[in-house]
Amino acid sequence: MTDALRPDPARPTDGATPGDLRPAVQAPAKVSLDGLEDRWDAAWTEAGTYAFDRTAERAAVYSIDTPPPTVSGSLHVGHVFSYTHTDLVARFHRMRGRQVFYPMGWDDNGLPTERRVQNYYGVRCDPALPYVPHFEPPHGGEGSQSVRAADQVPISRRNFVELCERLTAEDEKQFEALWRHLGLSVDWTHHYQTIDARAQAVAQTAFLRNLARGEAYQAEAPGLWDVTFQTAVAQAELEARDYPGHYHRVAFHPVHGGPGAVGDGEAPAPIYIETTRPELLPACVALVAHPDDERYQHLFGTSVTTPLFGVEVPVLAHPAAEPDKGAGIAMCCTFGDLTDVQWWRELQLPTRSVVGRDGRLLRETPDWITSATGVGVYAGIAGATAFSARAVVVDALRASGDLDGEPTPTTRKTNFFEKGDKPLEIVTSRQWYIRNGGRPAEGRDLRAELIARGDELAFHPDFMRVRYHNWVGGLNGDWLISRQRFFGVPIPVWYPVGPDGTPDVASPIVPAEADLPVDPSSQPAPGYTEAQRGVPGGFVGDPDVMDTWATSSLTPQIAGGWLADPDLFARVFPMDLRPQGQDIIRTWLFSTVVRSHLEHGSLPWAHAAISGWILDPDRKKMSKSKGNVVTPMGLLTEHGSDAVRYWAASARLGTDAAFEVGQMKIGRRLAIKILNASKFALSFAGDEGVSLDPAAVAAPLDRAVLAALADVVETATAAFEAYDHTRALEVTETFFWTFCDDYLELVKDRAYGSGTDDGAAPDPAGVASARTTLAIALDVLLRLFAPVLPFATEEVWSWWRTGSVHRAPWPTAAHLRAAAAGADPALVTVAGTALAALRKVKSQAKVSQRTEIVRAELAVPADAAERLRAAFDDLRAAGRVR
RNA sequence: GGGCCCGUAGCUCAGCUGGUUAGAGCGCCGCGCUUACACCGCGGAUGCCGGGGGUUCGAGUCCCUCCGGGCCCACCA
Numbered sequence: 001m002t003d004a005l006r007p008d009p010a011r012p013t014d015g016a017t018p019g020d021l022r023p024a025v026q027a028p029a030k031v032s033l034d035g036l037e038d039r040w041d042a043a044w045t046e047a048g049t050y051a052f053d054r055t056a057e058r059a060a061v062y063s064i065d066t067p068p069p070t071v072s073g074s075l076h077v078g079h080v081f082s083y084t085h086t087d088l089v090a091r092f093h094r095m096r097g098r099q100v101f102y103p104m105g106w107d108d109n110g111l112p113t114e115r116r117v118q119n120y121y122g123v124r125c126d127p128a129l130p131y132v133p134h135f136e137p138p139h140g141g142e143g144s145q146s147v148r149a150a151d152q153v154p155i156s157r158r159n160f161v162e163l164c165e166r167l168t169a170e171d172e173k174q175f176e177a178l179w180r181h182l183g184l185s186v187d188w189t190h191h192y193q194t195i196d197a198r199a200q201a202v203a204q205t206a207f208l209r210n211l212a213r214g215e216a217y218q219a220e221a222p223g224l225w226d227v228t229f230q231t232a233v234a235q236a237e238l239e240a241r242d243y244p245g246h247y248h249r250v251a252f253h254p255v256h257g258g259p260g261a262v263g264d265g266e267a268p269a270p271i272y273i274e275t276t277r278p279e280l281l282p283a284c285v286a287l288v289a290h291p292d293d294e295r296y297q298h299l300f301g302t303s304v305t306t307p308l309f310g311v312e313v314p315v316l317a318h319p320a321a322e323p324d325k326g327a328g329i330a331m332c333c334t335f336g337d338l339t340d341v342q343w344w345r346e347l348q349l350p351t352r353s354v355v356g357r358d359g360r361l362l363r364e365t366p367d368w369i370t371s372a373t374g375v376g377v378y379a380g381i382a383g384a385t386a387f388s389a390r391a392v393v394v395d396a397l398r399a400s401g402d403l404d405g406e407p408t409p410t411t412r413k414t415n416f417f418e419k420g421d422k423p424l425e426i427v428t429s430r431q432w433y434i435r436n437g438g439r440p441a442e443g444r445d446l447r448a449e450l451i452a453r454g455d456e457l458a459f460h461p462d463f464m465r466v467r468y469h470n471w472v473g474g475l476n477g478d479w480l481i482s483r484q485r486f487f488g489v490p491i492p493v494w495y496p497v498g499p500d501g502t503p504d505v506a507s508p509i510v511p512a513e514a515d516l517p518v519d520p521s522s523q524p525a526p527g528y529t530e531a532q533r534g535v536p537g538g539f540v541g542d543p544d545v546m547d548t549w550a551t552s553s554l555t556p557q558i559a560g561g562w563l564a565d566p567d568l569f570a571r572v573f574p575m576d577l578r579p580q581g582q583d584i585i586r587t588w589l590f591s592t593v594v595r596s597h598l599e600h601g602s603l604p605w606a607h608a609a610i611s612g613w614i615l616d617p618d619r620k621k622m623s624k625s626k627g628n629v630v631t632p633m634g635l636l637t638e639h640g641s642d643a644v645r646y647w648a649a650s651a652r653l654g655t656d657a658a659f660e661v662g663q664m665k666i667g668r669r670l671a672i673k674i675l676n677a678s679k680f681a682l683s684f685a686g687d688e689g690v691s692l693d694p695a696a697v698a699a700p701l702d703r704a705v706l707a708a709l710a711d712v713v714e715t716a717t718a719a720f721e722a723y724d725h726t727r728a729l730e731v732t733e734t735f736f737w738t739f740c741d742d743y744l745e746l747v748k749d750r751a752y753g754s755g756t757d758d759g760a761a762p763d764p765a766g767v768a769s770a771r772t773t774l775a776i777a778l779d780v781l782l783r784l785f786a787p788v789l790p791f792a793t794e795e796v797w798s799w800w801r802t803g804s805v806h807r808a809p810w811p812t813a814a815h816l817r818a819a820a821a822g823a824d825p826a827l828v829t830v831a832g833t834a835l836a837a838l839r840k841v842k843s844q845a846k847v848s849q850r851t852e853i854v855r856a857e858l859a860v861p862a863d864a865a866e867r868l869r870a871a872f873d874d875l876r877a878a879g880r881v882r
Numbered sequence: 883g884g885g886c887c888c889g890u891a892g893c894u895c896a897g898c899u900g901g902u903u904a905g906a907g908c909g910c911c912g913c914g915c916u917u918a919c920a921c922c923g924c925g926g927a928u929g930c931c932g933g934g935g936g937u938u939c940g941a942g943u944c945c946c947u948c949c950g951g952g953c954c955c956a957c958c959a
Contacts, residue, residue: 027918031919032921033921240955240956240957243958245958276958328959329959337958338958414958415958463887466885466886466954467885467886467955470885470886471954473955474956582953582954613952615952650894654887655887655888656952656953657895660908662893663907663908665921666908672919673918673921673922675918680919682918726895727898730906741924744918748918836924840925840926842924842925843913843914843924843925843926844912844913844926845913846912846914848913848914848915848916849914849916850916
């Protein structure tokens with residue numbers, strides 16, 4: 001048999017664990033789900049039910065790299081959905097005997113927090129301002145009003161960071177309350193924040209080691225830039241969106257007398273290009289066409305002048321130019337798009353940037369514009385936004401006759417920062433990068449290495465691995481990790497300042513690992529005093545912080561105690577499971593693999609469980625606004641946590657699921673049914689208590705039902721092992737309803753021990769067999785349901801057992817098979833079908849099911865008849881057949 | 883343009899490596915206050931398995947193709 005079915009040698013085997021039995025059953029007269037969440041959350045915390053035993057060896061540990069939710073984002077049902085999936089796995093493995101390392105983290109650094117703090121407190125960060133002790137923000141505490149940017153009070157970076165910490169602490173309380181109410185079996189003593197000192201130390205250490213190994217480097221290069229947030233943006237944070245614009249057909253003029261001059265004296269025909277960004281004309285450095293394009297062969301090597309600005313630029317050939325796009329010849333500007341960057345680099349063109357970091361055209365007239373007309377036109381656009389500069393340039397082109405026809409509307413895909421709402425510009429800046437295989441590096445093929453790592457990882461479901469493959473295969477640059485923001489982990493380097501006051505960025509000063517974390521903008525570089533900051537012969541701190549992914553790519557290391565607790569780390573790393581959403585495979589999953597590969601030479605985890613989206617009933621991805629209408633806590637209180645968990649557990653990994661209240665109601669019904677059926681099954685325990693003695697199981701029907709349950713255990717176990725929680729739930733649930741509807745009804749009278757209608761005395765062995773079977777089945781069913789319905793199962797467990805069902809061993813088929821003594825499970829089906837036939841007669845006769853049947857004849861196949869005889873008395877009793 | 887997932891009863895979904903009359907729950911219709919459960923129980927009806935080809939003794943299940951839905955990547959002249 002597979003591993004899946006082998007009991008863990010370190011634990012007692014499943015089955016009856018008589019020491020757990022209470023002397024007397026304490027089921028309430030009226031069962032209820034109300035209030036179970038708070039009661040059991042408190043009890044589990046009190047008992048340390050989910051505490052991780054850190055003395056366990058690695059092989060006995062199951063470790064989970066929990067996704068740290070963005071605390072400044074809003075909670076929505078999608079969180080409840082995917083975090084439930086993780087909890088199912090955690091609970092299963094805990095019951096299988098593993099020590100489950102299940103920490104919780106909060107992702108609280110980065111832009112979302114900054115933005116929320118600005119709006120919430122009505123402040124904005126101005127790093128030039130001094131720190132104000134005991135600063136109280138003008139707003140805050142009274143809700144989530146949004147303060148207009150113009151009304152935001154400027155405060156120092158340290159004050160700003162303090163407010164970030166204050167607000168995230170509040171948010172984190174809300175999250176913890178939700179997770180507890182949902183029943184996540186997290187060990188709350190293991191939690192972290194992506195901005196806490198430990199996380200900062202890990203992030204900075206990992207960065208410095210990358211730097212020492214040559215995997216981190218800084219480069220001055222054109223890159224994607226968000227003009228709203230005024231920060232560089234990484235490839236992984238891009239989002240292509242439709243963006244309306246216009247094609248402008250613009251004339252460039254061949255240079256008279258140049259090498260390509262045509263004829264003498266006649267003005268050569270202009271060359272027309274098409275552009276959607278005429279405002280970049282002053283940044284034009286060349287015209288580019290495909291080398292094989294016959295229309296432009298005679299122009300390659302010649303020069304043209306730009307309209308309006310009169311700057312002479314060459315006409316060049318490059319294979320990236322597409323003959324069927326626009327006019328087939330493009331104007332290359334520094335920089336309009338990434339193709340421009342490619343041409344600029346590969347054709348070694350000059351840099352003539354005109355767009356500044358604020359998204360406006362440079363205020364100074366660029367020195368390459370010398371013509372009177374050019375200077376005049378530029379004066380009209382200096383300092384303007386790209387949008388308004390465009391209108392000015394178009395008017396000027398129209399006036400000069402260089403605009404052929406009128407602009408024609410078009411829609412194209414344009415790169416946006418995923419959190420921004422203005423198209424990205426390309427700006428040259430000095431940034432930090434970590435190698436991720438996106439750019440060739442000397443001496444190693446990192447891309448191939450990372451693809452190989454991805455192949456080692458078990459994706460659930462497997463088809464999600466193609467997203468990893470596609471992403472790694474399509475990378476077009478290394479990972480840009482520096483951000484020009486405030487609330488984040490600082491880049492831990494300083495630069496010496498030369499005698500002329502210029503920082504030497506090529507010689508970063510790094511701190512000792514033992515001193516981490518550091519903040520170079522408030523702490524002096526090693527060997528310097530704060531008074532030397534910014535002065536000649538002194539130092540400056542790198543002003544940037546790391547991108548949030550640069551920290552969260554280290555969650556296994558942060559949570560697992562890398563550096564701070566090597567003993568713990570050795571017991572949990574590489575981890576077993578990374579659960580996460582499909583949308584962040586290219587970011588979180590990939591970047592975590594990169595860091596682990598570079599630092600540890602291994603995968604960070606063996607399995608990745610990918611949850612799907614929650615969809616509205618109209619099949620659209622559930623929008624944030626709608627998600628906010630239905631608050632997760634509201635859902636949990638309305639339907640009960642078990643019910644909501646049931647809904648989540650009904651959806652397979654990797655598959656989008658509908659937000660369906662109906663499914664939650666079914667879950668609630670199941671949970672209540674468990675309470676009631678359990679109360680019933682336990683009601684037969686007399687003063688002698690409950691018996692789980694398999695030897696007492698004698699009746700053929702009783703043995704058959706345990707044989708059927710053994711099959712269920714095997715299937716459910718194998719399914720959970722394969723990360724298929726829906727199958728495990730489905731098979732358990734199907735059995736349970738049949739158990740209640742048929743088996744329970746069939747053995748009811750026998751279990752009562754009330755004898756037959758004609759007064760015959762009950763058979764004591766038959767009574768004991770029924771009662772014992774009920775208890776054994778209940779014992780197993782509660783454990784099978786425990787991962788999905790932790791509250792209802794724990795409630796029932798407490799009526800007749802000591803300890804927690806969540807620490808009880810996962811059931812195995814072996815002891816059930818022993819009790820079943822080789823019985824054929826089909827008898828349950830046969831007897832159930834026969835009972836249904838008797839019910840149908842009464843239903844169609846429109847009489848109560850209680851009505852007695854004087855005489856019944858069942859036409860059944862021979863083999864079924866043989867079986868049925870074994871359950872004949874039970875059938876007669878349940879059908880009230882005289 | 884490249885790739886992935888999906889299309890099965892009104893709805894949400896199962897149908898594993900192809901094998902007897904295609905399943906579940908919800909909803910719907912009818913019956914029933916039966917000492918576990920009325921937050922319930924019992925019974926019933928419901929499907930050109932997106933269309934079309936093909937492979938096969940046999941296809942919801944495999945192959946091709948088309949249609950429809952969703953998603954990822956590329957695409958700013």
